[in-house]
Amino acid sequence: QVQLVESGGGLVQPGGSLRLSCAVSGFTPDYYGIGWLRQAPGKEREGVSCISSSDGSTYYADSVKGRFTISRDNAKNTVYLQMNSLKPEDTAVFYCATVTCSSTYGLLVQASDAWGQGTLVTVSS
Numbered sequence: 001q002v003q004l005v006e007s008g009g010g011l012v013q014p015g016g017s018l019r020l021s022c023a024v025s026g027f028t029p030d031y032y033g034i035g036w037l038r039q040a041p042g043k044e045r046e047g048v049s050c051i052s053s054s055d056g057s058t059y060y061a062d063s064v065k066g067r068f069t070i071s072r073d074n075a076k077n078t079v080y081l082q083m084n085s086l087k088p089e090d091t092a093v094f095y096c097a098t099v100t101c102s103s104t105y106g107l108l109v110q111a112s113d114a115w116g117q118g119t120l121v122t123v124s125s
Helices: none
Strands: 003-007 010-012 018-025 033-039 046-051 058-060 068-073 078-083 092-102 106-108 119-123
Touching: 003 092, 018 033, 018 092, 018 119, 033 078, 033 106, 046 068, 046 078, 046 092, 046 106, 058 068, 058 092, 078 092
Parallel strands: 010 119
Antiparallel strands: 003 018, 018 078, 033 046, 033 092, 046 058, 068 078, 092 106, 092 119
């Protein structure tokens, strides 16, 4: 019964910034984290970042490391993805999902995981 709702997407120029939000409600197992994934036009969905529910450790894909920052606000039941120095190749629909998150191994999505509906990020001049 976990529900996730993404927001914050939009049109931004290269080099600009956006902050995505993922509002989480319902039950989330302690061993799950929250991850961000994206799907660009004509490409497969890829994992971007995640944050562990157990210890707060984080993972970033090499393509976004140093530019994106994931964080959580437990009081608001919200996970954020701060995206800086955006590039045209970042253009994608961004999804948040319950995941197994490891700073070492990345994020693991399973069939039982919950997903949001996605928010579109367009980076274009």
